[in-house]
Amino acid sequence: MMGFDQRIIDFNLSLTLLFFCFLSSLLGKEPLGNSQYPSATLVIYNQNVGDSRKLAAYYAGKRNVPFENLIGLKCSTEEIITRSEYKKTILEPLRKQFDANGWWERKKDSQGNLRAVHTKMKFAAIMFGMPLKIQSTVSDSSKQKSSTYRGPGENDAASIDSEVACFNMDFPRLNGAVSNPYFRSTDPGGTPDILLTSRIDGPNYVTAKRLIDDAIAVEESGLWGMALIDIANLHKEKGAAYKIGDDWLETCNGFYQKAGxxxxxxxxxxxxxxxxxxxxxxxxxxxxxxxxxQGPFVDPAFQFKRGAVAAHIHSYSASTLRTTLKNWSGPLLSRGACAVLGNVYEPFLQMSTHLDLFNARFLAGFTFAEAGWIATPVFSWMQVMIGDPLYQPFIIKSNIEAGKDNDYKAFSIAVLRWASEPKKLISNLDKAATSLKSGKILEATGLLMMSKGKYKDADEMLKKASLLYTNSEDQLRVCLLRAQGKMRGGDKVSAMEILSNAVKDFKGSPGIDAVRSISEQMKKE
Structure with missing residues (x-):
């Protein structure tokens, strides 16, 4: 296998061309590098929070955002505000700044509403210390205690970010969601009447600052590693309306397989x-x-790889960001995620960010904010994106070098190059793993074979991976994967035997709880 018999692999041309072919199949257009965007990026911070001002200056310096693009607003230091507070302390001051700086041109549409037809600003980074969400104006005497129980046409609760995203549109009535004209777009940079918002935020200032540093560092090297998909099978319990969530995740899995x-x-x-x-x-x-x-995501010992992107679908996943344990967005950030998608209130599944579409655009090299809003059907609603809006780890580069993450780079090259020749693909991956002494390549190959239903061949690859791994955590993971492969292949007896042996072989390991849990789940199937 040419190139894999050497420790240093020539990635520069082959990987770039292969990724270009894959991404073109996803999209058909090449995204723009984020170096073009700093002058079109707004940085919004809270003048009443010292760390908010400090973070804004730090971000602007790191991303080369012009000083005049920093806007300080005097607003509440709480995460939740009223709609009247939003209008007085955020919306109106922002519009005044756009007018004063000549950042937009607005005209009336066919319904007589003012909308931007041209704007200099495309992105907005909302800093730590800015309010997170707008509370519903449900009367205190109402039996409806939260925005959850109000229909989408009557609900005036929303995330601050979603409101700012459509602040270019001047609607007389803001109750309910507003259609997103950028939804499903294949064009980078948004449209004139929207602002691509994302907040640099988290449980604390240190976490928020890390999001900036991680994004910039990972853009230099690329994002290489493994994906985790957790399918819930909710439609079996709650009905067909929930199938869409699992469908999104299955589609994401397919994208990852094709991308290597x-x-x-x-x-x-x-x-x-x-x-x-x-x-x-x-x-x-x-x-x-x-x-x-729950699970690994509340375990301080677990950390995502630097630059990781994460989301857990739940109505209140981002209800608060000032936590490392409650809901999901805060905990994911505290476990090292660099970019997270969430909801501040009930969004209704089909009106939330479509994770399959997000992944399609993000893998194709779009920025985090572009991919997030392309995948979100509505504005003035519940979605929030936490991370650098310009984060772009999958942009096509011309100088991807060997060295760090060679295992994942080699696997990706092989998958992209020999996707139509499965026998040659497996043979070359096996040779690459032998040459590089890589348990990671063998494990990745086993996972790929499992996805194709080739459980017997996958098991052989996983056994070989276990022999090359020296870390007990990696060895135990391979055992669990082998058990799952046996189970999916219809051999429940062998699956249970592997798990039983793992309890003895890895006695005292923190992973024993997972072995027992998976064993109990397999017994029920």
């Missing part, structure tokens, strides 16, 4: 269990459906 990103897929109805040995290379996590983080 090794993917762990949990198909049990319960979430990924406590103690599951995920390792240190998870770069993408998408799953659902519990109110609060």
């Amino acid at each position: 990103i090794p993917t762990l897929v949990d198909r049990f109805s319960a979430r990924v269990p406590k103690g599951f040995p995920l390792g240190k290379d998870i770069i993408l996590y998408f799953g659902w459906y519990t109110q609060n983080a």
